Amino acid sequence: MKILIIGGSGGIGAALLEQFIVSDIKATLYATYRSTQPQIQHDNLVWFKADIASDSDVKKLSESITNLDILINAAGGLSLASKTPEKSVKEFDTEFFQHNLNANTIPTLLLGKYFSSHLKAKHTTYFVSLSARIGSIEDNKIGGWISYRCSKAALNMAIKTISIEWKFRQPNCCVIAFHPGTTDTALSKPFQKNVPPHKLFTATYVAQCLLELLDKLTSNDTGKFYSFDGKAIPW
Ligand SMILES: NC(=O)c1ccc[n+]([C@@H]2O[C@H](COP(=O)([O-])OP(=O)(O)OC[C@H]3O[C@@H](n4cnc5c(N)ncnc54)[C@H](OP(=O)(O)O)[C@@H]3O)[C@@H](O)[C@H]2O)c1
Incomplete structure (x- = not known):
């Protein structure tokens, strides 16, 4: 099995790598970082430096x-x-x-552009992007955070659109967006004050939730937006 984690230097990305390393899955792991290569090392892990919003970096x-x-x-x-x-x-x-847009939308479009042919196996393959519930138009009850919201809503549309295209071109690929819930990482640090402790997840827990979800999903589940608890979120 071959697995690529984009943003392996981030809180959730690093936790995903750690989970794959300790799991029973025999896999070659590839991971990217943008500036400083993280400490995580393993015989089966290969690091790449890439700005994932750069067309030439994603192509390379x-x-x-x-x-x-x-x-x-x-x-x-x-x-x-x-x-x-x-x-x-x-x-x-x-x-x-x-x-x-550079952080949340463009990377998935570039990954779809350059990695479609990598995910064409005869068994189920997975193309997953970390989104956020805040990007759901239907779920938007409180407003605010307009740039982040729009960039995740656009990401969700990209995921849905790629899933429809690939249903015909590479029907074994399951294309989904994933909401991790509020997770204790650098990204959420400044906004954790009012989050009740039971609603602030560790990156390890979220990574486990995603691995458990992928274990259950097949290409029949493509084109959906899933929460950490395995439930579908309206687009
Ligand atoms: N944490 C939460 O509560 C939460 C909630 C909902 C959704 N999410 C989503 O979950 C995902 C992971 O977030 P996180 O909490 O793990 O955040 P994080 O710890 O801040 O990690 C984000 C990672 O993205 C990388 N990155 C951003 N732009 C990049 C680019 N152009 N090229 C390469 N790498 C780039 C960062 O690299 P550098 O360090 O080099 O900048 C960093 O490694 C994000 O999509 C986030 O929107 C998180």
Whole structure:
């Protein structure tokens, strides 16, 4: 089995790598980081440096790997040092919006573009992107965080669209978006104050939830948005 984790340097990405390493799955693991190579080392783990919002970096990465069974995009972004998510549309800023698109939307489109032929096995393969419930249009009851919301809603549309296209071109591939719940990582750190302890998950727990979910899913489940608890979220 061959597994690629995009954003292996992130909180959830690193936990996914650790879970695959300790699991019974005999796999070659590939993982990406953007700046500093993480400490996680294993005989079966190969690290690649890549800016996953860069067309040329994703193309080069796709040329370094042949076939894959599972591709998980665990990269993403929310705040900048200079700006936190908007409380009102009056705070909208094009640069911040572009930052969110680069972190949350463009990577999955590039991965779909360059990795479709890697996921064409005769058995079930998986193309997964970490999204967020906040990107569900139907579920949006409180507003706010407009750039992050829009970038995850666009990611969800990308996942749905890729799933429809691949149903015909590579019917064994299960294409899904995954909501991890509020997880204790660098991304959520500044916003954890009002989160009750039982609703703040460890990255390890979330990684286990995703592995358990993938174990149950087949290509018949393609084109859905799943929560950490295995339930489908409306798009
Ligand atoms: N944590 C939560 O509560 C929560 C809730 C809902 C959804 N999510 C989603 O879950 C995913 C993982 O988040 P996390 O909590 O693990 O966050 P994290 O610890 O901040 O990790 C995010 C990772 O994405 C990488 N990244 C961002 N843009 C990149 C780019 N252009 N090229 C390469 N790598 C890039 C970062 O690399 P650098 O470190 O090099 O920047 C980092 O490794 C994200 O999509 C996030 O939106 C998280």
